[in-house]
Structures are given as C-alpha cells and as structure tokens.
Amino acid sequence: MMLIEETAVAAEVLPVAALRSHLRLGSGFAGPDDAAETAALQGFLRAAIAVIEARTGKVLLKRRFLMRLDDWRDRMGQSLPLAPVHSVERIAIEDAEGQETELPADSWRLVPDSQRPAILPTGVVLPHVPRRGSVAIRFLAGFGDSWDQVPADLAQAVIMLAARHYEDRHDAHARQALPFGVSALIEKWRAVRTLAGRGAREGR
Incomplete structure (x- = not known):
C-alpha cells in the first residue's frame, strides 16, 4: 500500500x-521576529x-488522500487506513500497461466508521x-475544515505536544518520547492497525 497526502493543512x-497562549508567549508585534516565531510555531x-x-x-483537519494498492485486501470489502472519511471521490483500476478504468459510482459504496471505514461492493x-x-x-x-471541529482531547494533545517540541527545540533526543499526558489523551482514539491493501496474490 502507498498512501499519498494530496493536500496540506x-x-x-x-x-x-x-499554542502562544499555552506557552505564555507575547504577540502583537508585526515585525520580522514575530513572523519568524509564528512560522516556527506553525512548524x-x-x-x-x-x-x-x-x-x-x-x-x-480535512485533507485529500490517494491510496494505491496492488490488489484488494478482500474483494468482499476494502478497508481504508484513515478516519473519519467524508467521501470517496474516485476509484480506478489500472492494468499492467497503465490503462486506467474508473469504477462507476454505483458499483461501490462507502461505509463510514470511526475506526475502520470501508468500501463495499454494491454487487457480490x-x-x-x-x-x-x-x-x-x-x-x-x-x-473538519477548522480547528474547532477537532475533538477537544485530540486538539489538546496537539497543543501539548507542540509545546514540548518548542521547549525541547534544542534537544533532538528529548523530542523522541511521547509525553505521558499526550499518550493518555489519545489512547481512546488509537485503532489496532491492520494491513489496508495487500491482496491474496502474494507472489505476483
């Protein structure tokens, strides 16, 4: 499986x-130092x-992704590796010569799920x-498209982790471990990972 993020936040x-408020940083000076700090905080x-x-x-935050598979993991239904999925915009099958055929929208359907959304056939x-x-x-x-649509615990985890990155910005080793408070906030959102797209043809 190859997953490509086609749009950025x-x-x-x-x-x-x-993040400024969490770090108790001042703001309001529209100079080069403030712009540099803002860029750093965004990073x-x-x-x-x-x-x-x-x-x-x-x-x-809502973005568009492209997933490429060498085959369906299961022709009865293909799970997607990310959630929540708002829509599946296009599914196409490419042959060995690179000829692409788009699947009709009425030949499949998206089944939303908080952990493992899936594409199911409308036929067999x-x-x-x-x-x-x-x-x-x-x-x-x-x-969602805006930060206020992100669940509160995940949003807080991001702020806490970004603050840790800021505080440890001169110590690369310190940034490797996930703080306990962040781990606790995201624990209920973690899903057991499964292979999203290797089909039955292991020897292809």
Missing part, C-alpha cells in the same frame, strides 16, 4: 494563538499533528484487478 487553520504544530495522526489513524464482490495491475482510491478525510 493551510497555515491560517493552525491553532497558533492557542511545531504541523509536526505535532503528524505524530498524533500517525499514532491514532485519525485525520484532524469488488472488480477484479489484473495481474501486475493496481487500484487507486482518492478520498477526503478529516474531522
């Missing part, structure tokens, strides 16, 4: 003000969001994937 959506927030999303499998099974072919699934995932 916009800078203006990041909770820089909340720490992006890093914290990436860690929390990787640990939980939950997308905090999902379409056959040719030998040396692949499947491309483009989908939109995330709790």
Whole structure:
C-alpha cells in the first residue's frame, strides 16, 4: 500500500494563538521576529499533528488522500487506513500497461466508521484487478475544515505536544518520547492497525 497526502493543512487553520497562549508567549508585534516565531510555531504544530495522526489513524483537519494498492485486501470489502472519511471521490483500476478504468459510482459504496471505514461492493464482490495491475482510491478525510471541529482531547494533545517540541527545540533526543499526558489523551482514539491493501496474490 502507498498512501499519498494530496493536500496540506493551510497555515491560517493552525491553532497558533492557542499554542502562544499555552506557552505564555507575547504577540502583537508585526515585525520580522514575530513572523519568524509564528512560522516556527506553525512548524511545531504541523509536526505535532503528524505524530498524533500517525499514532491514532485519525485525520484532524480535512485533507485529500490517494491510496494505491496492488490488489484488494478482500474483494468482499476494502478497508481504508484513515478516519473519519467524508467521501470517496474516485476509484480506478489500472492494468499492467497503465490503462486506467474508473469504477462507476454505483458499483461501490462507502461505509463510514470511526475506526475502520470501508468500501463495499454494491454487487457480490469488488472488480477484479489484473495481474501486475493496481487500484487507486482518492478520498477526503478529516474531522473538519477548522480547528474547532477537532475533538477537544485530540486538539489538546496537539497543543501539548507542540509545546514540548518548542521547549525541547534544542534537544533532538528529548523530542523522541511521547509525553505521558499526550499518550493518555489519545489512547481512546488509537485503532489496532491492520494491513489496508495487500491482496491474496502474494507472489505476483
């Protein structure tokens, strides 16, 4: 499986003000130092969001992703590795020559789930994937477009982790461990990971 993030979180959506408040940093000076600090805080927030999303499998802010598989994991239904999924925009099967065929929207359906959303066939099974072919699934995932739509415990975990990154910015080793308070906040959101897209043809 290959998962590609096709869109990034916009800078203006990041909770820089909340992080400033948590760190008790001043603001309001529209000079180069303030701009540099804002950029640094945005970087720490992006890093914290990436860690929390990787640990939980939950997308905090809405983005578009592309998942490529060498085959369906199960033709009765294909799970998606991230949640929550708002929509599946396109599914296409590519053959060994690179010829792509888009699946009709009425041939499959998205089953939303807080842990493991899935694509199910409207018929008996999902379409056959040719030998040396692949499947491309483009989908939109995330709790919302703005920070206030992120669940409170996950949002707080991001702020706490970004603050730790800021405080330990000169000590790379200190940033490797996840603080206990952050781990406790995200624990209920963690999902047991399964393979999202290796099919039955192990020897292809």
